[in-house]
Amino acid sequence: GAVVSQHPSRVICKSGTSVKIECRSLDFQATTMFWYRQFPKKSLMLMATSNEGSKATYEQGVEKDKFLINHASLTLSTLTVTSAHPEDSSFYICSARRQGFAQPQHFGDGTRLSIL
Amino acid sequence: QKEVEQNSGPLSVPEGAIASLNCTYSDRGSQSFFWYRQYSGKSPELIMSIYSNGDKEDGRFTAQLNKASQYVSLLIRDSQPSDSATYLCAVRGGGSQGNLIFGKGTKLSVKP
Secondary structure (H helix, E strand, O other): OOOEEEEOOEEEEOOOOOEEEEEEEOOOOOOEEEEEEEOOOOOOEEEEEEEOOOOOEEOOOOOOOOEEEEEEEOOEEEEEEOOOOHHHOEEEEEEEEOOOOOOOOEEOOOEEEEEO | OOOEEEOOOOEEEEOOOOEEEEEEEOOOOOOOEEEEEEOOOOOOEEEEEEOOOEEEEEOOEEEEEEOOOOEEEEEEOOOOHHHOEEEEEEEEOOOOOOOEEEOOOEEEEEEO
């Protein structure tokens, strides 16, 4: 199997709060993890790619100081949305991939973030 | 810019029929291809992966790849209402990270 657990599933918080989202690969070692966001009825947008023990690679237009990514182990990556504002409200989804270029990505269940 | 194109649909088929979902990609060097299913409000779920030309069958699903035409498709036989979802085509891009490039998805509706 290839199970990816993402927590929390839903967050509602006030503007200015920092929110941490965890992504864990439960039954495999994930050398690479990906963070996406998705607005309603829109396609997935890759935010960043992280390799275990390395700094994340951010996509163009994604603020690295706003979206802090840590991939400290082969089974855990975290995304922290710092000083969140209403425009950060979205569906955030992580995925994880085993070592090997041809391996598929397996997705977590996503985190629905609502900033009031 | 590397692109993956899908017809956004909605594609509507009656229960029991074959649903055919199509995808084209621009990067001729692409080697890995995936189909994901995404229910409304949920995250994508891997359905099929295909790496070489031809057909690959898994239960009611068949993926077809034609690298010369830069075309990949997904056939769903005996479609069920529970198959109603958005189907995302994803292609492994180049570069050191091997990121997936997703199409915008085709919305499939299977009518009882």
